[in-house]
Amino acid sequence: MNWVPAPILLSLATAILCSGLIRWRRAQVWVSLLGSLATTAAAGRLLLLVWEAGPQVHVMGGWSPPFGIVLVADLLSGSLVALASVVACLSLLYSTGYLEEREARAGFHPLFHFLLMGIHGAFLTGDVFNLFVFFEVLLLASYSLVAYGGTGAQLEATLKYATLNLVGSAVFLLAVGALYGLAGTLNMAHLPARLAAAESPAIVLAILLLFVAVFGTKAAAFPFHFWLPDAHSSAPTPISAMLSGVLIKVGAYAILRLGGLVFASVQALAQPVLLGMAAVTMVVGALGALAQRDVKRLLAYSSISQMGYILLGVGLFTPGGLRGALLLILNHALGKALLFLAAGHAVHAAGTRDMQAMGGLRALLPGTSAAFLVGVLAIAGVPPLPGFFAKLAILQALLAAGHPVLAALAAAMALATLLYLFRAWQWIFWGTTQKEATHAVPIGMRAPVAVLALLLALVTASLGPVSAWLTEVAAQVRSPEAYVGRVLGGEVGSPGAQGGGPAR
Amino acid sequence: MTLSLILTIGTLVGVGVFLLLRRNLLKLIIGLSLISHAANLILVGSGGFLGRRPPIILPGPLPYADPLPQALVLTAIVIGFGVSAFLLVLLYWISRVRGGAAVSDLMELRG
Numbered sequence: 001m002n003w004v005p006a007p008i009l010l011s012l013a014t015a016i017l018c019s020g021l022i023r024w025r026r027a028q029v030w031v032s033l034l035g036s037l038a039t040t041a042a043a044g045r046l047l048l049l050v051w052e053a054g055p056q057v058h059v060m061g062g063w064s065p066p067f068g069i070v071l072v073a074d075l076l077s078g079s080l081v082a083l084a085s086v087v088a089c090l091s092l093l094y095s096t097g098y099l100e101e102r103e104a105r106a107g108f109h110p111l112f113h114f115l116l117m118g119i120h121g122a123f124l125t126g127d128v129f130n131l132f133v134f135f136e137v138l139l140l141a142s143y144s145l146v147a148y149g150g151t152g153a154q155l156e157a158t159l160k161y162a163t164l165n166l167v168g169s170a171v172f173l174l175a176v177g178a179l180y181g182l183a184g185t186l187n188m189a190h191l192p193a194r195l196a197a198a199e200s201p202a203i204v205l206a207i208l209l210l211f212v213a214v215f216g217t218k219a220a221a222f223p224f225h226f227w228l229p230d231a232h233s234s235a236p237t238p239i240s241a242m243l244s245g246v247l248i249k250v251g252a253y254a255i256l257r258l259g260g261l262v263f264a265s266v267q268a269l270a271q272p273v274l275l276g277m278a279a280v281t282m283v284v285g286a287l288g289a290l291a292q293r294d295v296k297r298l299l300a301y302s303s304i305s306q307m308g309y310i311l312l313g314v315g316l317f318t319p320g321g322l323r324g325a326l327l328l329i330l331n332h333a334l335g336k337a338l339l340f341l342a343a344g345h346a347v348h349a350a351g352t353r354d355m356q357a358m359g360g361l362r363a364l365l366p367g368t369s370a371a372f373l374v375g376v377l378a379i380a381g382v383p384p385l386p387g388f389f390a391k392l393a394i395l396q397a398l399l400a401a402g403h404p405v406l407a408a409l410a411a412a413m414a415l416a417t418l419l420y421l422f423r424a425w426q427w428i429f430w431g432t433t434q435k436e437a438t439h440a441v442p443i444g445m446r447a448p449v450a451v452l453a454l455l456l457a458l459v460t461a462s463l464g465p466v467s468a469w470l471t472e473v474a475a476q477v478r479s480p481e482a483y484v485g486r487v488l489g490g491e492v493g494s495p496g497a498q499g500g501g502p503a504r
Numbered sequence: 505m506t507l508s509l510i511l512t513i514g515t516l517v518g519v520g521v522f523l524l525l526r527r528n529l530l531k532l533i534i535g536l537s538l539i540s541h542a543a544n545l546i547l548v549g550s551g552g553f554l555g556r557r558p559p560i561i562l563p564g565p566l567p568y569a570d571p572l573p574q575a576l577v578l579t580a581i582v583i584g585f586g587v588s589a590f591l592l593v594l595l596y597w598i599s600r601v602r603g604g605a606a607v608s609d610l611m612e613l614r615g
């Protein structure tokens with residue numbers, strides 16, 4: 001039994017089943033929830049396997065690498081698949097409560113699982129063109145989900161999101177074409193050797209920068225971030241949590257994977273560009289968030305700013321920087337999903353997204369208020385939550401690598417984060433009650449928020465093991481020999497490749 | 505042959521960008537689709553575009569073209585088709601909600 005394709009196949013199967021059950025709403029919801037639980041279990045099993053036995057490889061269709069497409073799970077992709085499926089599970093649970101009172105349009109659950117399939121596929125694939133395909137799967141599903149409610153704002157945001165990302169996809173194809181023309185292969189494990197042997201590193205660097213632009217668009221890095229505040233704020237709340245919590249991390253993952261593995265030979269040359277982009281992203285996001293009164297737009301801008309921090313760590317590519325970036329990915333995935341979902345309670349109860357018009361919701365939603373505070377503390381990086389240690393690690397790595405200006409900037413923006421998030425919490429939950437909030441929040445919407453807050457507490461309590469785990473992940477990212485060896489070496493025939501395809 | 509391919513790609517991108525900058529959203533979508541077709545042609549070119557050589561290895565010493573880029577392009581074309589269909593439906597909805605299909609009809613977009 002090969003577990004590598006399991007998360008992708010389970011998501012696909014759930015999506016197809018849900019499409020078939022489109023007329024039976026209740027059954028569809030149950031299938032969707034069970035499918036997502038099964039995906040999470042499979043992702044957990046896969047991660048355990050990777051931890052025990054090293055990177056796992058699945059050869060698709062029996063075409064041996066580097067000719068066929070392979071799926072590879074190493075610690076990085078395994079951890080991210082598990083994280084994504086947990087956040088997806090909780091968002092899905094939230095959506096059952098969220099959609100209850102809204103016009104029930106068909107297609108939410110199938111699209112959600114197609115989105116999840118694209119995310120898992122993008123994390124697990126070991127082929128650059130296959131990465132493009134999975135990116136398109138997840139993007140197309142996310143376009144439809146952002147437009148789900150069919151309101152004017154959602155449709156406009158989708159058009160903007162789709163336009164920018166389609167130009168990004170064209171550039172992606174251009175970069176894939178250039179890469180294939182240069183190296184003659186698209187297998188991620190086969191490419192590094194071919195590229196290191198390329199005659200001029202300049203053209204390799206140019207291709208890497210094209211990819212940075214493409215994945216920068218998906219990760220909302222400056223100057224490609226303009227779609228995010230509109231798309232993430234107008235999407236339905238559970239989708240906002242998925243987009244901000246998981247989807248933009250796929251872009252960061254792709255930069256990390258390509259920069260660390262495929263383009264390792266020119267990674268150092270691209271570093272100034274990445275660090276500069278990351279720093280500006282961090283500042284632009286924080287300043288944008290300071291100016292918002294709409295709670296979902298504030299959280300969206302905050303996501304841009306946090307992506308800046310993550311990309312700083314990724315760009316540094318030192319063990320400390322990577323550990324910080326990975327911890328921040330974990331922290332932001334849980335924390336920002338929590339904040340979006342909890343803000344959804346407030347919006348649901350108050351009937352407005354304007355924070356200054358809310359006020360005094362603490363009395364009505366004491367649990368939400370506490371959970372929101374946990375999210376605020378996590379994202380703002382207040383000790384002892386993991387956000388603090390992540391940002392500290394990135395700051396230390398910046399100082400160690402001789403970038404005091406960037407470190408100062410990162411520290412200043414951490415303060416700005418604290419300011420705008422605490423102000424948001426105060427506006428929403430404290431002060432006098434401005435509106436007689438009436439809507440009760442259904443249990444389906446409360447439970448995921450509580451679980452996310454508990455998960456953050458759990459990560460905080462077990463920060464030692466988590467940190468050790470991430471150090472191991474960072475070490476594997478920095479020395480991908482095991483990855484390359486498993487894909488290309490003779491070990492493919494062993495535990496990795498038995499499950500799939502006809503016998504060769 | 506390569507020169508004509510390059511000129512075609514250049515023309516497609518040029519026209520595509522021109523259309524992207526129009527005020528009409530339908531032209532925007534046509535522009536996007538032209539740009540994605542230019543990208544497809546680049547992908548074909550990356551395998552060494554050799555005119556009439558088939559991407560099939562036949563018995564005998566006949567020359568053949570690299571089949572991989574052509575397989576990739578086939579996938580990319582299908583994806584592009586799906587995306588175009590989605591965008592056209594989106595445009596239809598926008599024009600129904602907003603009563604028009606020009607950039608100036610979009611009202612709620614901000615930074």
